[in-house]
Amino acid sequence: MAAQRVPADQQWLAAYDPRAYAPVAVTVDVVALTLRQGRLHVLLVERGGPPYQGCWALPGGFLRAGEEGLEEAAARELAEETGLHGTAGSDAALSRVHLEQLGTYGAPDRDPRMHVVSVAYLAFAPDLPDPRAGSDAAAAAWHPVASLDLPTAGASGDLPAAGSSGPSAETHGGGLGGRAASEPAGIELAFDHARILADGLDRARAKIEYSPLATAFLGHDFTIPELRAVYEAVWDERLHAGNFHRKVLSVPGFVESIGTTADRGGSRGGPRARQYHAGDAQLLHPPLLRPAREEEVR
Amino acid sequence: MAAQRVPADQQWLAAYDPRAYAPVAVTVDVVALTLRQGRLHVLLVERGGPPYQGCWALPGGFLRAGEEGLEEAAARELAEETGLHGTAGSDAALSRVHLEQLGTYGAPDRDPRMHVVSVAYLAFAPDLPDPRAGSDAAAAAWHPVASLDLPTAGASGDLPAAGSSGPSAETHGGGLGGRAASEPAGIELAFDHARILADGLDRARAKIEYSPLATAFLGHDFTIPELRAVYEAVWDERLHAGNFHRKVLSVPGFVESIGTTADRGGSRGGPRARQYHAGDAQLLHPPLLRPAREEEVR
């Protein structure tokens, strides 16, 4: 059946003119996460026209075919939206942003206008300045993820299979901590961006278990209590300060002491914490496992 | 600069006619893994024309824009190439194949003819019959992964960031067990398919740590020694039979006894093993961790 239309050995040979087929658009969307006032935030832009006019959406745009790779495009979109430049290793703030591919979403009806395949990226950023409404009319802002309505992890159509992400996957209920009952229903996101964001949060929660990337949310120098605050915000769990401290120091290459201490103690008292910067480990061994959730305990 | 060409807030509004931009093609490629004679094999097709004429490549083809989603396309390609049908939950063999998104590859020069964005999927299959050379002239066959030249894990251009995959990522040297020194240089794969396959193997190695998917390589009923053979083939590690047995039985929901025993003992002697089938767990808790490799030990 299908073989007649696209014979297997001719797939790559077949007219490479895509106009022979129905057109597809390729876009790149970015789930950019940061920590502000101890809470996890995501960068969103407000849509100025239909469809989903007035809705918030993930920053993104078309891949510049023939000119750039996918990660390059994601870095460009992120730079445009945050107003920061200097991506991979170059200069400035964005050089410290971690960027990785999250997954690709390509249901035929995810955009009402045409078939759009969107490659999603996940970014971990230290506290960045507010995005300039900038070169265009669109609003762009950091939103607390807890203020958004997100689908539960797991089930999805064209998603990057819960898989990939170690022991993560379906575990968490909904968004981080959910919203207080008093709050109005969360903001609605355009297209399937709520699904993408939920997958990104899942990935982030799993990622910091096995990688030192939690440090990407902090400045160059940080204290262990600050690092703990990152884990608590991303996992939406209270962690035991003493055990966390000992655990972090016991993982080789995670953090490296720089001998100094913070300028002040905690906001509510306590001694000044020592300062560290990220070590050279790419993988945490052994990992920092999330506390077991009751639902998954048998 | 960029903002002028694609103003951020107009990206989604901009002419949705992709012909306004340089054309991009979207393809779906599948890394299909199976176990044959205790060794891991991957499904490859031989290219009948340039570029890379005569090279082997991953099975794949164009996304049918507007008609199908990405996973749907991957399942279709896999069915066409294996000659099996009945994908997700329907009937027959393919219903027991696990399929998940691996990552998307979109470097502008990965295909010499035009910018092709390829969404890669990873499939775990029980031992399937040899693919029929089938409807087209192309050869298709299962190849032992050890016979292929694969790049080391980790470094890559547009890859789905080692990330995602728990404690996996860069650890393994090259292909499974590498090739014996006597063998000629491994087969060369077309395009960046060696990179994609290497990423797929990494994902597979990580995935069976946390998920019960190793059972997807086996029939409906299997014994624990058979399951151990899967882990040994995928990880290229010898595992301790006794400890493995106890460990598997201790993970809730991993396997379920069906009371029967295998028809025969091991090929070289020993008692008949009891038979099990996959339990209902989606996640192994606690996981089956790979034995630590010396390189990553500090």
Place this chain on the structure above:
DNA sequence: ACAATAGTGTCTTTAAGACATTATTTC
């Protein structure tokens, strides 16, 4: 008979988690 293997038992080591304690800082 012999060798290999399935399955179980036991011991050691490592790591996680629950407390407890002391010193230091903010309010």
Place this chain on the structure above:
DNA sequence: GAAATAATGTCTTAAAGACACTATTGT
């Protein structure tokens, strides 16, 4: 001074890994 917090110490429990042992099968 009171309360909170950084950092360290101690104890218990769970799990991984090494090893030993028996019972059962194929050659």
